[in-house]
Amino acid sequence: MKKAVVLLSGGLDSATALAIAVDQGFECYALSMDYGQRHSSELDAARRVARAQRVKQHSIMPIALDMFGGSALTDTEIEVPVESAEGIPVTYVPARNTVFLSLALAWAEVLGARDIFLGVNAVDYSGYPDCRPAFIQAFEKLANLATKAGVEGDEFHIHAPLIDWTKARIIQEGGRLGVDYALTISCYQADAQGRACGVCDSCRLRAQGFRDAGVPDPTSYQQQPTLL
Amino acid sequence: MKKAVVLLSGGLDSATALAIAVDQGFECYALSMDYGQRHSSELDAARRVARAQRVKQHSIMPIALDMFGGSALTDTEIEVPVESAEGIPVTYVPARNTVFLSLALAWAEVLGARDIFLGVNAVDYSGYPDCRPAFIQAFEKLANLATKAGVEGDEFHIHAPLIDWTKARIIQEGGRLGVDYALTISCYQADAQGRACGVCDSCRLRAQGFRDAGVPDPTSYQQQPTLL
Numbered sequence: 052m053k054k055a056v057v058l059l060s061g062g063l064d065s066a067t068a069l070a071i072a073v074d075q076g077f078e079c080y081a082l083s084m085d086y087g088q089r090h091s092s093e094l095d096a097a098r099r100v101a102r103a104q105r106v107k108q109h110s111i112m113p114i115a116l117d118m119f120g121g122s123a124l125t126d127t128e129i130e131v132p133v134e135s136a137e138g139i140p141v142t143y144v145p146a147r148n149t150v151f152l153s154l155a156l157a158w159a160e161v162l163g164a165r166d167i168f169l170g171v172n173a174v175d176y177s178g179y180p181d182c183r184p185a186f187i188q189a190f191e192k193l194a195n196l197a198t199k200a201g202v203e204g205d206e207f208h209i210h211a212p213l214i215d216w217t218k219a220r221i222i223q224e225g226g227r228l229g230v231d232y233a234l235t236i237s238c239y240q241a242d243a244q245g246r247a248c249g250v251c252d253s254c255r256l257r258a259q260g261f262r263d264a265g266v267p268d269p270t271s272y273q274q275q276p277t278l279l
Numbered sequence: 280m281k282k283a284v285v286l287l288s289g290g291l292d293s294a295t296a297l298a299i300a301v302d303q304g305f306e307c308y309a310l311s312m313d314y315g316q317r318h319s320s321e322l323d324a325a326r327r328v329a330r331a332q333r334v335k336q337h338s339i340m341p342i343a344l345d346m347f348g349g350s351a352l353t354d355t356e357i358e359v360p361v362e363s364a365e366g367i368p369v370t371y372v373p374a375r376n377t378v379f380l381s382l383a384l385a386w387a388e389v390l391g392a393r394d395i396f397l398g399v400n401a402v403d404y405s406g407y408p409d410c411r412p413a414f415i416q417a418f419e420k421l422a423n424l425a426t427k428a429g430v431e432g433d434e435f436h437i438h439a440p441l442i443d444w445t446k447a448r449i450i451q452e453g454g455r456l457g458v459d460y461a462l463t464i465s466c467y468q469a470d471a472q473g474r475a476c477g478v479c480d481s482c483r484l485r486a487q488g489f490r491d492a493g494v495p496d497p498t499s500y501q502q503q504p505t506l507l
Contacts, residue, residue: 115340121389145388149425150381153374160373161349180430189424193417197377202408 052078054164055210056155059083059109061096062237063257064170064213067225069104071212072168074228080162081109082155086147087117092245096236103234112154121145148181152190156207160198167194168210174217187211218260226266233269242273249274280306282392283438284383287311287337289324290465291485292398292441295453297332299440300396302456308390309337310383314375315345320473324464331462340382349373376409380418380437387435388426395422396438402445415439446488454494461497470501477502 055077057069072079081104083097094111101109120126122144148171155167171182180186191209195201213221225232237257238247247254249272258276261268283305285297300307309332311325322339329337348354350372376399383395399410408414419437423429441449453460465485466475475482477500486504489496 110346112343112346114342116385118338118340119386119389121385143427144385145427146381146385146422146425149421150378150385153378153381157344157372157374157378158347161347180427181425183424186421186424189417189421193377193414193421194374196411196414196417197374197409199371199373199408 052076053166054078054080054107054159054162055166055168056080056082056159056162056164057106058151058155058167058169059097059101060170061093061098061100061235062170062253063218063225063232063235063260064172064221065097066100066104066170066230066232066235067221067228068168068170068210068212069100069106070225070228070230072166072210073104077166077168079104079106079168080158080164081106082151082158083109083111084151084154085111085113086144087115090241090243092241092243093236095245096234099234103231110158114150114154116144116147116150119145143179146181148179148186149190152194152209156194156198159207160200165200165205166208166210168212170213171211172213172218172221173215182214184211184214187214217263218256219263222260222264222266226264231269237270244271246271246273248272249276255279280304281394282306282308282335282387282390283394283396284308284310284387284390284392285334286379286383286395286397287325287329288398289321289326289328289463290398290481291446291453291460291463291488292400292449293325294328294332294398294458294460294463295449295456296396296398296438296440297328297334298453298456298458300394300438301332305394305396307332307334307396308386308392309334310379310386311337311339312379312382313339313341314372315343318469318471320469320471321464323473324462327462331459338386342378342382344372344375344378347373371407374409376407376414377418380422384422384426384435388428393428393433394436394438396440398441399439400441400446400449401443410442412439412442415442445491446484447491450488450492450494454492459497465498472499474499474501476500477504483507 059081081101194207237253239251287309309329422435465481467479
């Protein structure tokens with residue numbers, strides 16, 4: 052069985068990316084990051100999803116991105132916005148996907164995995180630069196220059212299967228593969244019980260996605276999101 | 280004053296890269312990694328070098344690469360070799376420079392720095408794939424696709440000033456810039472007092488470099504290295 056490393060945040064997108072990797076027949080190693088995000092319920096969600104999908108191993112890597120700050124997600128002095136703004140939002144975490152993919156690459160090389168999956172999505176990507184196809188392609192190229200395996204011709208492949216899907220399509224596809232979205236958390240500021248705020252961008256995109264997919268939204272919201 | 284982030288391991292090469300960044304007029308932010316390397320005297324050396332060069336700030340980021348293992352430098356079950364072997368050696372740490380540059384990029388973006396220095400060296404680079412010019416170029420390209428700054432046209436530059444220098448030239452250049460190499464540690468397995476083993480590849484390359492440069496070697500060795 053071929054191995055894959057799957058970046059798993061505990062959100063809707065990465066849970067779907069994991070289900071796709073499993074469906075493609077990979078033996079999956081899930082990697083989550085404890086990077087000083089505002090709440091730990093995201094990591095609880097990642098644990099539940101990893102268990103439900105029966106991954107071979109789930110590692111949670113502590114990585115102190117809050118040492119650097121610079122984002123509403125890692126710096127408690129910056130507030131999470133309740134309205135979508137123009138341009139790249141304050142929830143952007145500098146170089147986050149570069150750091151996460153680098154660590155996935157490190158683990159993959161040790162495991163002998165040559166496939167890395169992540170759930171980035173460019174359609175409703177909130178303006179993050181590191182969710183675009185050009186970024187994924189550049190990272191794949193880098194991976195094959197950076198590593199012993201790549202240099203020896205045993206190439207890495209970075210899979211971003213959701214990259215051009217709508218949220219509705221992601222939810223439909225995940226449903227078909229049996230993903231239980233009640234286990235996942237998308238909210239930027241869920242409470243200790245894992246209830247979503249209902250007002251942040253991420254909650255509103257999620258709620259709209261379920262509506263567009265025609266699928267009941269299993270999310271527990273503190274406040275019902277206004278749709279987009 | 281323009282800011283730069285400088286990756287600082289505590290070894291001879293990164294101390295020289297830092298001195299070059301200072302000499303070029305950058306306000307320097309040094310970044311070291313506590314990545315489960317075999318000994319902490321490397322980090323003590325990084326602290327001494329950062330102080331001697333009067334960096335603006337020195338951050339030590341804990342990063343548990345030993346969770347993954349796969350290298351003689353992070354896995355105590357793999358022995359550090361005493362003889363140079365063909366190909367990429369077991370001291371190769373999977374994706375290490377990719378991980379380190381990603382973290383430097385994250386900090387640089389938060390600081391408003393657009394220049395990142397690292398002391399990689401391709402001439403006597405021990406066969407590591409992530410010390411080659413093609414890797415540095417691919418990372419610079421990635422950095423400008425991955426970040427808000429890069430996307431907005433405020434481009435990052437990755438500086439690897441030593442990349443095609445011999446060890447002797449590095450030592451001569453560093454000497455000219457006032458680097459005190461007695462503060463640095465290159466050994467893969469220095470003891471608790473910071474004394475170099477004298478038998479690993481890194482010790483032998485260093486000793487040979489001082490010999491070729493015609494500069495007295497200030498290193499404290501447990502055993503005098505045999506030259507290459």
